[in-house]
Amino acid sequence: MILIVVEYANGKVSKSTWEMITAARESGREAPLTALVLGSNISAIAAEVARAVDQVLVADLPALAQYDPELWSAAVAQIAAEGEANLVLIGGSRSGREYSPRVAIKLDAPLLEDVITLKSSAETNTAQRYTFLARVTETIESTTPIAVVTIKPGVFNPATPKAEAAEQFDVDLNLPTPRLKVTGKTAERSSRISLSEAEIVVSGGRGVGSAEGFTQYVEALADQLGAAVGATRAIVDAGWRPYSEQVGQTGKTVQPKTYIAIGISGAVQHLSGMNKSKTIVAINRDPEAPIFKIADYGIIGDVTQLVPAILTELKK
Amino acid sequence: MRILTYIRQVLDAEESVHIANDAVALENSKLVMDTMDEYGVEEALRLRESGIEAEIVAVAVGSARIQDALRTALAMGADRAIHVETDTRLDAIALSKVLAQLATQEQATLIFSGGQQADWDSHALAAATAERLNWPQVTWTSALELKGTTLTGKHDADEGSESFTLELPAVVTTQQGLNEPRYPTLPNIMKSKKKELRKESLDEFDVTPKLKFVSAEIQVKNRLNKILDGKDAPAAAAQLVDLLRNEARVIA
Ligand SMILES: Cc1cc2nc3c(=O)[nH]c(=O)nc-3n(C[C@H](O)[C@H](O)[C@H](O)COP(=O)(O)OP(=O)(O)OC[C@H]3O[C@@H](n4cnc5c(N)ncnc54)[C@H](O)[C@@H]3O)c2cc1C
Numbered sequence: 001m002i003l004i005v006v007e008y009a010n011g012k013v014s015k016s017t018w019e020m021i022t023a024a025r026e027s028g029r030e031a032p033l034t035a036l037v038l039g040s041n042i043s044a045i046a047a048e049v050a051r052a053v054d055q056v057l058v059a060d061l062p063a064l065a066q067y068d069p070e071l072w073s074a075a076v077a078q079i080a081a082e083g084e085a086n087l088v089l090i091g092g093s094r095s096g097r098e099y100s101p102r103v104a105i106k107l108d109a110p111l112l113e114d115v116i117t118l119k120s121s122a123e124t125n126t127a128q129r130y131t132f133l134a135r136v137t138e139t140i141e142s143t144t145p146i147a148v149v150t151i152k153p154g155v156f157n158p159a160t161p162k163a164e165a166a167e168q169f170d171v172d173l174n175l176p177t178p179r180l181k182v183t184g185k186t187a188e189r190s191s192r193i194s195l196s197e198a199e200i201v202v203s204g205g206r207g208v209g210s211a212e213g214f215t216q217y218v219e220a221l222a223d224q225l226g227a228a229v230g231a232t233r234a235i236v237d238a239g240w241r242p243y244s245e246q247v248g249q250t251g252k253t254v255q256p257k258t259y260i261a262i263g264i265s266g267a268v269q270h271l272s273g274m275n276k277s278k279t280i281v282a283i284n285r286d287p288e289a290p291i292f293k294i295a296d297y298g299i300i301g302d303v304t305q306l307v308p309a310i311l312t313e314l315k316k
Numbered sequence: 317m318r319i320l321t322y323i324r325q326v327l328d329a330e331e332s333v334h335i336a337n338d339a340v341a342l343e344n345s346k347l348v349m350d351t352m353d354e355y356g357v358e359e360a361l362r363l364r365e366s367g368i369e370a371e372i373v374a375v376a377v378g379s380a381r382i383q384d385a386l387r388t389a390l391a392m393g394a395d396r397a398i399h400v401e402t403d404t405r406l407d408a409i410a411l412s413k414v415l416a417q418l419a420t421q422e423q424a425t426l427i428f429s430g431g432q433q434a435d436w437d438s439h440a441l442a443a444a445t446a447e448r449l450n451w452p453q454v455t456w457t458s459a460l461e462l463k464g465t466t467l468t469g470k471h472d473a474d475e476g477s478e479s480f481t482l483e484l485p486a487v488v489t490t491q492q493g494l495n496e497p498r499y500p501t502l503p504n505i506m507k508s509k510k511k512e513l514r515k516e517s518l519d520e521f522d523v524t525p526k527l528k529f530v531s532a533e534i535q536v537k538n539r540l541n542k543i544l545d546g547k548d549a550p551a552a553a554a555q556l557v558d559l560l561r562n563e564a565r566v567i568a
Contacts, residue, residue: 009474009475067473067474069443069452069453069455070452073447093474094439094455094456094472094473094474095473095474097439097440098439098443098453098455099443100440100443101408101409101412101439101440101441101443101444101447102443102444102446102447104409104440104444105409105412105444105447105448106447109526110407110409110525110526110527111407111408111409111440111444111527112527113408113438113439113440114437114438126530129437130437130535131340131435131436131437131532132327132333132340132434132435132437133329133434133437134437135333135534135535136333136335136340136532136533136534136535137532137533137534137535138529138530138531138532138533139529139530139531139532140407140527140528140529140530141527141528141530142526142527142528143528144526179452179482179483180452180453180454180480180482181480181481181482182478182479182480183468183478183479183480183481184478184479185473185476185477185478185479186476186477186478187475187476194475200566200567225567233492243458243493244476249329249432249434250352250431250432250491250492257566258560258564258566258567267329268329268330269329275537276537278566279560279564279566280539281556281560283546285546287543292541292543293539293541294537294539295539295541295543296539296540296541296542296564297540297542297543297544297556297559297560297564298541298542298543298544299543299544299545299546299552299553299556300543300544300545300546301545301546301547301549301552302546302549305546305549306546306549306552306553308549309549309550309552309553309554310553310556310557312550312553313550313553313554313556313557314557314567
C-alpha cells in the first residue's frame with residue numbers, strides 16, 4: 001500500500017495532504033492509497049480525507065493530542081510495517097521533515113526529502129528535489145522495496161475530493177512515552193493568510209526604510225491584494241518584523257503564484273526561499289539589484305512614491 | 317560531559333554553482349563551514365562559558381578539504397576534532413550512521429547540528445542521528461539553557477514557536493537567532509593548530525547508502541524581465557497594474 005500521513009490544521013485537512021494524494025496518484029505506483037490520521041478528536045478530518053483515498057486508518061488517541069516527533073515516527077513506522085507499505089508519503093512541513101528521518105531509519109528505508117517530482121515502481125523510486133539553496137535541481141534514486149518520501153508543499157496540484165467516501169478503520173498503536181515536553185506555545189499571528197498557503201506574497205526589505213514604512217507600504221499592499229506578508233532577514237534582524245515572516249534560507253520557503261518584492265536587494269539566501277514563485281514582481285531604486293535578474297515585472301524607482309501610486313491604481 | 321558539534325562544509329553562498337559530470341563541482345569553488353553549524357559550535361562554547369564542564373568535539377565527514385572547517389571550529393574554541401575522510405557523497409540517513417557511532421564511541425550526551433544543510437538542503441541529519449541513538453531531538457532551536465541534565469529552551473514548530481524541556485542525552489539543531497557565532501581571533505587560530513584533529517576512515521563505519529545521486533541541473537526559469545522606469549510614478553504604477561491584471565492575470 002501507499003501510506004499518506006494526513007496533515008491538518010484548525011480542524012481541516014491541509015492543502016499539503018491533497019497535494020500528497022496527487023503525488024501518490026501520479027507516481028505510477030499501483031497500490032491502494034491509504035490515509036493515516038493521527039491525533040485526538042479527528043473524526044471530521046478522517047471523514048474529509050476519506051473522499052480522496054481508498055481507505056483511511058484512524059488513530060484517535062488522547063496520547064496523540066500533541067504532535068511529537070517520537071510518537072509520530074513510531075506510529076507511522078508501525079502502521080507502515082503492519083500494512084507492508086512500499087511508499088510512505090509525509091508532508092514537507094517543518095514537523096514532517098522533522099519526524100520522517102526517524103520513520104526511514106525504523107523501516108530501514110531511504111528518505112527522499114522535500115521532493116518536487118516522484119516516479120515510483122516496484123523496483124525504483126526516482127525523485128527530483130532542489131539543493132544548494134534551491135539553485136540546483138537534483139535527481140535521486142532509490143532501489144529499495146520501500147521508501148519514505150516527504151513532498152514539498154505547493155508543488156503538486158491539490159486533489160479534488162469525490163462524493164463517495166472510503167472505509168475507515170480504527171488502529172491500535174504501541175506508543176513510546178514522549179520525552180520532549182512542550183511547556184508553552186506562541187502562535188504566529190493568525191489574522192493574516194499563512195505564508196505557505198497564500199497565492200500572493202508581498203515582501204518587504206530594508207528599502208521600505210523603517211517599521212512604519214513596512215506597515216505603510218508592504219502591509220497596505222498586502223491587505224489590498226489579500227496577500228500574505230513576508231520580510232527579509234535584514235529587517236527581521238533589525239526587529240521591524242517577527243521572525244515568522246522571514247522568507248529565505250533561514251526563514252520560510254514560499255512558492256506563491258505571485259511574489260512582490262519591495263525594497264529587497266535579492267541576496268541568494270533570500271532568493272532560495274522564493275525563487276520558485278510563478279511570477280516575481282520587484283520594486284527597487286537600484287537598477288543593478290540582483291532581484292531584477294529573476295523578476296518578471298519590475299519598476300526601478302522609489303518605494304515611497306511607487307507603492308502609494310500602485311495602491312491608488314488598484315483602488316480605481 | 318562531552319558535546320559533539322557536527323560540521324559541514326558547503327559552497328560559499330556568494331559563489332556560483334558549477335555542474336560537471338551530472339553533479340555540482342566544488343573543486344575550484346570557495347567552501348566554508350555551513351553557517352547553520354556555526355550556531356551549533358557557538359552554542360556549545362556558550363554552554364561551557366556558562367560554567368558547565370564540557371569537552372567540545374567537532375566532527376566532520378567528507379573530503380580532505382573539510383578539515384579547514386574543522387580547523388575553524390577549533391579556532392572558535394572546540395577542544396579537538398574528528399575527521400572521517402571520504403570522497404563519497406552520503407545522504408543524511410547514511411551520514412547519521414557515522415555520527416551516531418562516533419557519539420557512542422565518544423560517550424557524548426549532547427549533539428549539535430545545523431537545522432538545514434546548505435548543500436543537500438536537508439533537515440534530516442539530526443533527527444536521523446537521534447533515532448539511531450534512541451535519543452530525543454529538538455529542532456530549530458532559538459534559545460537554550462542547560463541546568464544539570466535538563467535542557468530548556470524555545471524552538472520553532474509548524475506554526476509559531478514552543479518552549480520545551482528535555483533531559484539529556486539529546487540532539488539539538490541550531491539556527492539563526494540562537495546566538496551570534498564568534499570569529500576566531502588570531503591567537504586562537506594559532507592555538508588551534510596544536511589541537512588534536514584525528515583522522516578516521518569511513519570503512520570502519522559500515523555505511524551502505526540506499527540513495528543514489530543521479531544528476532544535477534542548474535534551473536533557470538526564463539523570466540520576462542519587463543522592467544519599467546519609475547521616474548513618473550503614477551504612469552509606471554498604472555502600467556505595472558495593467559500588466560499584472562491583463563498580461564500576467566495574477567491580480568483581479
Ligand atoms: C547564513 C545566512 C542565512 C541568511 N538567510 C536569509 C534569509 O532567510 N532571508 C533573507 O532575506 N536573508 C537572509 N540572509 C541575509 C541576506 O544575505 C541579505 O543580507 C538580506 O536578504 C538583505 O535584505 P534586504 O534585501 O532587505 O536588504 P539590502 O540588501 O540592504 O537591500 C535593500 C534594497 O532596497 C533598495 N532600496 C533602498 N531604499 C529604497 C527606496 N527608497 N526605494 C526603492 N528601493 C530602495 C536598495 O537598492 C537595496 O537593493 C542570510 C544570510 C546568511 C549569511
